Amino acid sequence: MSAATLPSELALPWHANLWQQVRTSLKAGRMAHALLVCGPPGVGKRRFAERLARALLCHTPHDNADACGQCPACRQWAAGSHPDVSLLEPQEEGALIRVEPMRVFTRRLQLTPQYRQGRLGWIDPAEQLNIAAANSLLKTLEEPPAGTHLLLLSSHPHRLLPTIRSRCRLLRVPPAPVAMGREWLAAQRVDTSMVVEHELRMPLRVCLDSDTREREQRWAQDLARLLAGRSDAVLLAERWAEQPPDQLLDWLYRTSCAMLEYRLVGSGLHDRALARSTAAASMARLVQLSRQTARAAYLRHTNSNWQQVLEALLLSSLV
DSSP, X not given: OOTTOOGGGGOOGGGHHHHHHHHHHHHHTOXXXXXEEEOOTTSOHHHHHHHHXXXXXXXXXXXXXXXXXXXXXXXHHHHTOOTTEEEEOOSSTTOOBOHHHHHHHXXXXXXXXXXXXXXXXXXXXXXXXXXXXXXXXXXXXXXXXXXXXXXXXXXXXXXXXXXXXXTSEEEEOOOOOHHHHHHHHHHTTOOOTTOOHHHHTSHHHHTOOHHHHHHHHHHHHHHHHHHTXXXXXXXXXXXXXXXXXXXHHHHHHHHHHHHHHHHHHSOSOOOHHHXXXXXXXXXXXXXXXXXXHHHHHHHTTSSSOHHHHHHHHHHHTTO
């Protein structure tokens, strides 16, 4: 949650249609008590969720349903001190959310709110709930406290229990149209000359910090060397096991899709070494890499040995 951001600054042009649906529900007082805000990384789902959260809490919202930014609730949100907001996140990046923090979270939702707008719970990312925590949340969804709204954020809603998904209103934040993504990035003074089209559909991902960009460039070099037979898959898995797993998986998923596109139509990759290695690889190898990436994403949140999962993934690209 970006406390210093003004409500108007959270609006993104490709969110307009979805916000109009939300505005209609807010104005009619028919907003569901549980909302699942989902979408791929880089489409701005957290900005959308924050815009919605602030609208739900605001005492004097604008006609378009945006928060006013001036009332006591808006000022407390900006200061990170709103008394009716409860936040539930993993204790560290990539970790699961366990049942005891969930119990504390749900107990807070039962407290009498300070303002008539009611309490708001924010769970991010919701797919990190372990089974016990998910079942605990399910009880709250079945019998929600009066006047409470729950916002669940997820890049992978399919990982949530079907019973949780079915009790939430789904707000699927769409990718940006390519032209709109390019125009928005240009307004942010981001050079898009080396950005492929599918990345323009996820504009916030293009606005990565320099450290993340350098890390992804190193991963691309590692993968290019592996495909070219100049690297050992087991040693590379050992190194990659020390990298941020969710960032690595997200990059590898996007890259494996781009590699398949490059192999089919000759576009989608800007890293020259990786493009050369991809061109020389068989479609079977690239498809297997993509499949193993999806499998690794599933195994990431099980008790599987993460380094061994990466070994299997990388060895699959050599078959």
